[in-house]
Amino acid sequence: MTTTDLSSAPLRRRGWLTRIWKSRPPLVIGLSLFWLAVVVLMALFAEFLAPYGYAEQSLLKRLQPPGFLGGLPEYLLGTDNLGRDVLSRVIYAMRTSILIALMGTVIGASVGTVLGIVAAHFRGWVDDVIMMLVDFQAAIPFLIVALAVLAFFGNNFVLLVVLIGLFGWDGYARIARGLVLSTNGQGYAFAIRTLGVHPAKVYIRHVLPNMMGVIMVQITLNFPEIILLETSLSFLGLGVQPPGTSLGLLLGEGRNYLATAWWIGIPAGVVIFLTTLAISLLGDWLRDMLDPNLKGKDA
Amino acid sequence: MNPQFVITKLVRGTLTLLLTVTFVFIVLRASGDPAQIMLSDEASPAAVAAFRERWGLDRSYIEQYLAYLTAIIQGDFGTSFRDGRPALEVVMERVPVTLLLGFTALLITLALGIPSGIMAALFRGRWVDHATMSFTILGHSIPNFFLGIILILVFSMTLRWLPSSGTGSIWHLLMPAVTLGTAAAATVARFTRSSVLDVLHQPFMRTAKAKGIPYDRRILRHALPNAAIPVVTVVGMRIGGLIGGAVTIETVFAWPGVGMLLVNSVNQRDLAVVQAVVLLIALTMVLVNLIVDLTYGWLDPRIELHNRRAAKT
Numbered sequence: 001m002t003t004t005d006l007s008s009a010p011l012r013r014r015g016w017l018t019r020i021w022k023s024r025p026p027l028v029i030g031l032s033l034f035w036l037a038v039v040v041l042m043a044l045f046a047e048f049l050a051p052y053g054y055a056e057q058s059l060l061k062r063l064q065p066p067g068f069l070g071g072l073p074e075y076l077l078g079t080d081n082l083g084r085d086v087l088s089r090v091i092y093a094m095r096t097s098i099l100i101a102l103m104g105t106v107i108g109a110s111v112g113t114v115l116g117i118v119a120a121h122f123r124g125w126v127d128d129v130i131m132m133l134v135d136f137q138a139a140i141p142f143l144i145v146a147l148a149v150l151a152f153f154g155n156n157f158v159l160l161v162v163l164i165g166l167f168g169w170d171g172y173a174r175i176a177r178g179l180v181l182s183t184n185g186q187g188y189a190f191a192i193r194t195l196g197v198h199p200a201k202v203y204i205r206h207v208l209p210n211m212m213g214v215i216m217v218q219i220t221l222n223f224p225e226i227i228l229l230e231t232s233l234s235f236l237g238l239g240v241q242p243p244g245t246s247l248g249l250l251l252g253e254g255r256n257y258l259a260t261a262w263w264i265g266i267p268a269g270v271v272i273f274l275t276t277l278a279i280s281l282l283g284d285w286l287r288d289m290l291d292p293n294l295k296g297k298d299a
Numbered sequence: 300m301n302p303q304f305v306i307t308k309l310v311r312g313t314l315t316l317l318l319t320v321t322f323v324f325i326v327l328r329a330s331g332d333p334a335q336i337m338l339s340d341e342a343s344p345a346a347v348a349a350f351r352e353r354w355g356l357d358r359s360y361i362e363q364y365l366a367y368l369t370a371i372i373q374g375d376f377g378t379s380f381r382d383g384r385p386a387l388e389v390v391m392e393r394v395p396v397t398l399l400l401g402f403t404a405l406l407i408t409l410a411l412g413i414p415s416g417i418m419a420a421l422f423r424g425r426w427v428d429h430a431t432m433s434f435t436i437l438g439h440s441i442p443n444f445f446l447g448i449i450l451i452l453v454f455s456m457t458l459r460w461l462p463s464s465g466t467g468s469i470w471h472l473l474m475p476a477v478t479l480g481t482a483a484a485a486t487v488a489r490f491t492r493s494s495v496l497d498v499l500h501q502p503f504m505r506t507a508k509a510k511g512i513p514y515d516r517r518i519l520r521h522a523l524p525n526a527a528i529p530v531v532t533v534v535g536m537r538i539g540g541l542i543g544g545a546v547t548i549e550t551v552f553a554w555p556g557v558g559m560l561l562v563n564s565v566n567q568r569d570l571a572v573v574q575a576v577v578l579l580i581a582l583t584m585v586l587v588n589l590i591v592d593l594t595y596g597w598l599d600p601r602i603e604l605h606n607r608r609a610a611k612t
Contacts, residue, residue: 139584148577154568232444272445276441
């Protein structure tokens with residue numbers, strides 16, 4: 001706390017908790033951004049930052065507790081049941097999980113936005129079919145659908161990414177459709193169309209750029225859920241397969257050693273938690289910034 | 300209740316179910332020979348032939364689809380290859396255990412979410428509000444399997460107060476239900492808060508105050524009933540989340556319900572059971588949505604009136 005506010009009497013009358021709260025949003029957003037930057041850097045430069053390879057075993061040093069808790073100092077977060085460095089595995093797992101979530105987001109946002117635009121452009125039965133699919137998607141828990149598809153087709157990386165990409169497309173479709181419907185009623189879109197510009201060009205050059213803000217917010221709302229979907233699947237042993245790593249898979253592996261070596265799984269869980277927390281906070285904040293009407297409503 | 304409203308909702312629900320069955324059918328056919336998938340590898344050629352005959356695999360896709368649909372409607376979901384019993388039977392015997400977990404979790408969700416959301420709204424900007432909102436953000440961000448593992452680590456491994464897995468006593472139920480219930484409680488609290496805040500700013504609340512109605516009565520009789528609709532919606536939505544969450548939570552706590560059965564069946568590719576679980580969950584979701592829609596009409600007569608007017612024009 002600084003002392004610059006001493007002259008301001010009303011502020012001093014508020015409780016310290018309120019003052020911390022008032023000064024909190026920017027601080028929390030700063031911390032969130034910092035953490036996300038760390039995660040991205042870890043994911044990008046895993047080879048250089050991880051002290052060991054993620055599959056590098058040294059069986060003589062199995063199940064070592066973290067270095068700061070009396071374990072070997074060269075293993076900061078300890079080692080797992082095969083003597084692999086937990087820290088290195090977490091760093092590489094961040095790369096896999098973030099990469100899958102990014103690819104999934106790009107797929108979901110593109111498919112959803114395009115379908116939403118198509119629905120709003122053609123209206124009629126096309127609109128009906130797409131909106132029925134949106135309702136269908138919203139009606140069934142996606143984790144169940146993903147599990148069923150993985151059961152029928154067997155597990156592979158491409159299918160996993162496609163599946164995760166299909167999660168959340170309905171949100172983008174709904175938003176894009178609504179925005180196009182309202183834009184089409186606005187003067188500028190009508191004017192451009194009257195000039196004889198092709199509809200596709202109108203959407204790409206004029207409507208889409210206007211949507212980007214709202215779609216970015218939807219991405220920040222959807223991204224944590226995508227991470228949770230991938231980590232849940234991997235945690236259940238049905239997502240990323242060994243020898244690959246993912247944050248969920250690490251937590252799943254660590255689950256079997258909770259009684260003896262909690263440090264195998266817990267760091268991965270903490271990373272998932274902090275990452276989804278940071279993106280959620282950022283998303284809320286972004287939404288408030290972009291749409292002041294929603295401020296304080298939180299829903 | 301307006302019959303037209305009910306019928307529209309019923310048709311929509313049936314359509315969703317039909318879509319799910321179609322989806323499962325397409326996935327089943329696209330993923331290979333169903334005879335080999337649904338029967339075990341050791342099935343005799345005679346059994347395979349009988350299976351092909353019964354499901355009409357030598358006929359056209361349309362006929363196959365109709366045959367599949369007929370079988371599903373008659374409750375024939377195929378045979379679990381693990382123990383050779385009908386898949387539906389295998390799933391149904393797990394349902395009570397999952398319902399027990401689900402309903403307890405739902406109770407925790409409601410008991411935690413709604414009062415804290417109301418308190419946060421009534422004391423907006425005060426510490427109750429800040430504490431509730433912070434907890435909702437935390438509850439929303441923590442993966443439920445991670446929360447489960449933390450609870451096991453603390454209460455089973457370290458303190459040794461509660462059993463970490465299995466069923467049998469109320470103590471076994473506690474941690475899975477709390478884990479499952481808190482995430483949903485976070486969402487419910489958030490929506491309750493914003494819904495109550497919306498209502499508090501309505502002109503009729505000012506009128507009630509001007510009329511000299513006491514505070515308690517204003518809140519209980521005027522504000523809360525009007526704030527109920529969005530809350531019912533979000534509770535209905537979260538039931539899907541509870542079902543999805545039950546899959547991971549049951550696995551974490553070795554709770555022998557439908558979710559754990561699904562994960563095990565996916566792992567062992569016991570596809571008859573997988574499709575039975577998926578279709579049953581779809582049915583549950585459709586029923587839940589139907590109940591939520593019907594509750595609207597009961598909670599807010601204006602909605603039904605609106606629907607009736609829309610139907611007339």
